[in-house]
Amino acid sequence: MIEEIIIRDLGVIGEARLQLGPGFNVLTGETGAGKTMILTALGLLLGERADSSSVRKGQPQAQVHGLWRLDGTDAGSIVGNRLTEAGLDFDLSELIVSRTVAADGKSRASVSAQPVPAGLLAELGEKLVVVHGQSEQLRLRSATAQREALDAFAGKELDSKMAEYRDAYRAWRDAEVRLADLVANATARLREADDMRVAVKELDAADPQPGEDEELAGLAERLTNLEAIRFAVANAHEAVSSEDGNQDVLGLLSQSRKQLETGSAHDGRLEALAERAAELGSQARELAGELASLLSLLENDSERSLDEIQSRRAVINTLMRRYGPSLDEVIAYRETASLRLLDLDTSEDQIIELRGQLDALHVRAVALAAEISGLRTAAANRLASAVTEELHALAMPGATLVVEVTAAEPGPHGADNIAIQLSSYPGADPRPLGKGASGGELSRIMLAIEVVLADTKSNPTFIFDEVDAGVGGAAAIEIGKRLARLAKTAQVIVVTHLAQVAAFANNHLRVLKSHNGEFTSSDVVSLAEVSRVEELARMLSGLTESELGLAHAAELWQLAKRDNL
Secondary structure: OEEEEEEEEEOOEEEEEEEOOOOEEEEEEOOOOOHHHHHHHHHHHOOOOOOHHHEOOOOOEEEEEEEEOOOOOHHHHHHHHHHHHOOOOOOHHHEEEEEEEEOOOOEEEEEOOEEEOHHHHHHHHHHHEEEEOOOOOOOOOOHHHHHHHHHHHHOHHHHHHHHHHHHHHHHHHHHHHHHHHHHHOHHHHHHHHHHHHHHHHHHHHHOOOOOHHHHHHHHHHHHHOHHHHHHHHHHHHHHHOOOOOOOOHHHHHHHHHHHHHHHOOOOOHHHHHHHHHHHHHHHHHHHHHHHHHHHHHHHHHHHOOHHHHHHHHHHHHHHHHHHOOOHHHHHHHHHHHHHHHHHHHOHHHHHHHHHHHHHHHHHHHHHHHHHHHHHHHHHHHHHHHHHHHHHHHOOOOOOEEEEEEEEEEEEOOEEEEEEEEEEOOOOOOOEEOOOOOOHHHHHHHHHHHHHHHHHHOOOOEEEEEOOOOOOOHHHHHHHHHHHHHHOOOOEEEEEOOOHHHHOOOOEEEEEEEEEOOOOEEEEEEEOOHHHHHHHHHHHHHOOOOOHHHHHHHHHHHHHHHHHHO
């Protein structure tokens, strides 16, 4: 909801503060008083193009500030998400939108004191305000908006069926894409399957094992230098424990121990040293045993020839070049290739199975689309009838709204084309909204549609300009009643010349023009009860001091108050 608009130095307005409220707000004033500038100010807040000619003469710039309160509303949630995407800090309970237009044509925009492009204001404006006037685009100008309006009017039954249809449609299209991929890539899959079979066959035949490459490298190294290794181990064993009676480590340690034991009889300190010599002898015997075992193993290494090992290494290296680069990756590829080959070999079966699924999914989607078409057609008839009735009460007795639901190819939103059109008089061909209608007629048409749709969705703020053009009397009262009805669920702001419309407002603002001999300026005041009656009298007859005129205005206001209860 717009709570307040502050205007400075815009056109004839030096400074004005519009205190707006929920429900029906009406803006009145004499011709040329500045009502158009207020709509211009609002347009600037909604991202419309700035015009330096609108800056008040002699002033460097014009400023417009708007205060919105959006917390707890659907529109607030949408706006909040967009502001978050834009990286802005904001408070939906007091969202301030500002626009400055300099006399040189430069324009600046901000949201909550943070600079933003005017395009962002236009995006927010689409979610916050709907303007119906002679120069404005129709709210239901697009086929998408017309479909959404009809679907909202159709209610929960269509909502539920649409949820089913969307799931069915998505499943059908996903299956269609999958089938197209399988069919389009059938040749490539055959080639890939052949390559995979060769790879799997080669890998299965080689059967590489984890760590085998390192094991073979070590074994090859040993076999290549086997004689040198044997010589070293044999000499080491001979030095520790000689089998030819030569002096060795064991013999020397034994002699050392015996000498220390003999001397310990005279010096106790030698006893500990004798024990250490005994321990070293024990360790030397263990070492001799290990060397003997290793020498025996080296004799067995010759059971597998170096040629065999080098040949196996060549096989492993070839696999690593093709499927590696590491042996672990080769082994992992073997498993992956086997699974992929299984998938490729079953692709033909998948195509057959998927075709059957696709047919079933298509049948279900088409059946649901047909049910949706039936619900939409029924809702279209109700909507057309309700809006046509409203149009007749709004001084358009020959007008008929036509809501067409025609068959189309199934899409994300069903299998229908929706077109809302107007037949201006009996026998006239229906034409798109906005074609062949005046600005005032367009406003009334949209008022009728908005009133009928009011209970089907969360509404933003509505602004109507020239909604009363070309009507008066009883028809004007009907317009006022319908604006008041719309204001039960949304904020409505109306610029009007008719007292019959203004009388139904909850909040009445008057634009006053004054002239000091040099400059003309306008101000906006909020009217209390007595002032409202006087303004209504002025609008009815121009006789604000006539008792008869005031009585007539008071009677009109009381009538409107009773109707609003």
